[in-house]
Amino acid sequence: RFTEPMEADLAKQVEYDMDEQDKLWLDMVNAERKREGHAAISYEVFEIVMDKIEKEWFDLVSRSPILFFESGTRNIPKRTNAMPNEDSKCAICDDGECENSNAIVFCDGCNLAVHQDCYGVPYIPEGQWLCRKCTVSPDKPVTCVLCPNSYGAFKQTTTGQWAHLLCAIWVPETGVVNTVYMEPVDGLEAIPKSRWKLLCYLCKKRVGACIQCANRTCYTAFHVTCAREYGLELKMKQGLAAGGDLKAYCDKHGEVSRESRCSASVSCVCEKTLTTLDDDKSKAGPATAPHSSSGLLKLTLRVPTKGGGRKSARAYKSSFNSSGPPVIPAKIFDRIMSYISKLKLVAKKDVVNLVCRYWSLKREARRGAPLLKRIHLEPWTASATSRQQTEQDKAEKLGLIRLLRNDLEKVRMLTELVRKREKKKLERANHLKKVVEGLLFPKEDAMRQVLQAVKSLDKPGYFAQPVSREQVPDYHDIIKFPMDWATMSAKIDRHEYPTALDFSDDVRLVINNARRYNKPTTPIHRAAVKLLESAEPILAEL
Structure with missing residues (x-):
């Protein structure tokens, strides 16, 4: 039986596998070392060093996340609120184009189509791939805290709720913590109360957080996802924006042709812009938008002049724009040297230094994603590499x-x-x-004893239960006040006999009803007469 290995065991195993790029680079390095008269670096040694670097770096990041995921990395513009269509367009950027390093992947649970970069999928997994919603909540439907729509690409928030990536990008106060995996969504607590109270003019609902028209004199509010629900065009080309604020305008202030909107079912559809509330409107400059006669709703992107605004657009660039490749600290370098101290290798320090530089470049080429699939598959639950206690x-x-x-x-x-x-x-x-x-009720115990004594005299049980209307249809037409032992017992429990005389009357009523309905020649009539003779002395004692 297969047993899942422990973290301590995995820390001792070499999990890194070379790819073709690694082989080409190592062959080139070995050719250079051969010219210098040094022995070649084996593939096994290369995998050992790369594996150790990756695990040490992951351990460092896990223990000091604030150094690597600062608030400046959370606001990344992205598109995310539409169901995939037949053209296999990305549900986030609404673009069907893809590259080898940024392919469109489909969720095997809900058929959601997204780009790797848009949704944060550094690797295309072998076998099935599930989006975050289908992984965490496959059966239970989820709702976005920022809009009323329930379809599209979801991510969890830092508070355990759900939100569309599109909403998290367009609402000024929200963003994502990790720009590689595009999750979790944070900043909900920073949304002002005035934004939660805005009414969407498309769906007429005061739900979630709306954005407003960027025009200084216009206060039209709407949900980002409502535009796609009404069949409007929302396109964001990958690599279109280098960073800055996204601005949306309503139809009165946008550049979209009025003639192309005549067939729409909504009279005022917005041209998108990520703006602030009333206090931010004075800061918004005039927006520029590329002309589009076919779309009812289009994007306007502004490139910042000083280092970018609240929302950067790194996720849609063809390459990952970071502050630079990750640099291996001296402490990790020393631990790697100590780890491979028993390996026989000429110019060992130079070899490790060279592999570290290669690892940094490869990490940058993969947009900062881990090189070990185990670390990638569970980025939020994987613990740091176990250390010897x-x-x-x-x-x-x-x-x-x-x-x-x-x-x-x-x-x-x-x-x-x-x-x-x-x-x-x-x-x-x-x-x-x-x-x-x-x-x-001092007489109730005595009543129970008398009732039990009378019931024992009725050995056939003629009067134990009420007479059934189905079996004797005309009984209730003749007998207006039916009574039986079970009904009397229930009345005693409900304290409905204030005196012993009331109890005695019901006992006689049971017997008299039987004598009245049944003919004298029947067994029930004769049993009733006999029961009355035996019950009178007992009732007299009560």
Whole structure:
């Protein structure tokens, strides 16, 4: 039976596999070393060094995430709120073009079509691929916290909710934490209350967070996803924007031809812009938009003049624009040298330095994505590479476990005491109820005893249950006040016999009903007469 390896075991295994690019680079390096008279670097040594670099870097990033995912990396414009169509267009950027390094992938759960860069899929997985919604919540439908629409490409927020990537990009206060995987969505707490109160003029709903027209004198509000729901065109070409604010205009202030909007079912459809609320409108400059006669809704992108605005457009560039390739710290370099100290290699320090530089360039070419698939497949749940625990660490962990066990034992004892207390309270309440009922209804115990004695005289059980209307249809036409032993027992439980005389009257009513309905020659009539003779002395004692 296969057993999933532990993190400690995986840390000792070499998980990195060379690809063709690695082989070409290493062959070139070995050719240079051969000219210098040095031995060649084997493929195994290269994989060992690359694997160690990747794991050490992942461990460093996991322990210090704030250094690598700052707030400046969270605002990335992206398109994400449409169901895939027959042309296999990306549900985020609405573009059907793709490259070998940025292909369109389809979710095997909901058939969502997205670009690798747009949705944050550095690798095309072998076998099936599921979007984040189908992975986390395949059966339960999810809703976007920023709009009323339930279709499209979803990502989870830092608070455990769901949101469209398109909404997270266009709402000024929101963005994504990790620009490689494009998740999670954050910044919801920064959205002002005034934005939550805006009414979308397309769907007429005050749900989620709307954006507004960028014109200084226009305050038209709308959801980003509502435009696509009404069949409007929302296109964002990959690599179109180098960064900056996205601006949207309503039909009164955009450059879209009015004639192309005549067939639309909405009278005022917006040309998109990511703007702020009323206090930000004075900062918005005149927007420029590429002409498009076929689209009812188009994008206007402004390139910032000083380092970019709130929303950068890195996710749509053909290459990943970062501050530079990752640099291996000296501490990691020393740990790698110590790790391969037993390997026989000429100019070992230069070889490791060269591989580290190659690793940095390869990481940058992959938009910062990990080179090990294990780390990539579970980016949010994978723990850092396990380190060897010292005896002191083990002692501290053992002490914490013992404290936890003691606390759990105290909780168990407390619950047992609570159970015993509640049991005694219930017994006391039942006893108190019995005493009070005995004081208020002193004859009820005697009535129960008499009823039991009379029922024992009715051995055939003629009068045990009410007469069925289906079996005897005319019984209730003749007998206006039917009575039986089961009904009398229920009346005693409901305290409906204030005196013993009322109880005796019902006993006689049972017998008299039988004598009245049945003929004297029937067994039931004779049994009723006999029962009355036997019951009178018992009722007299009551």
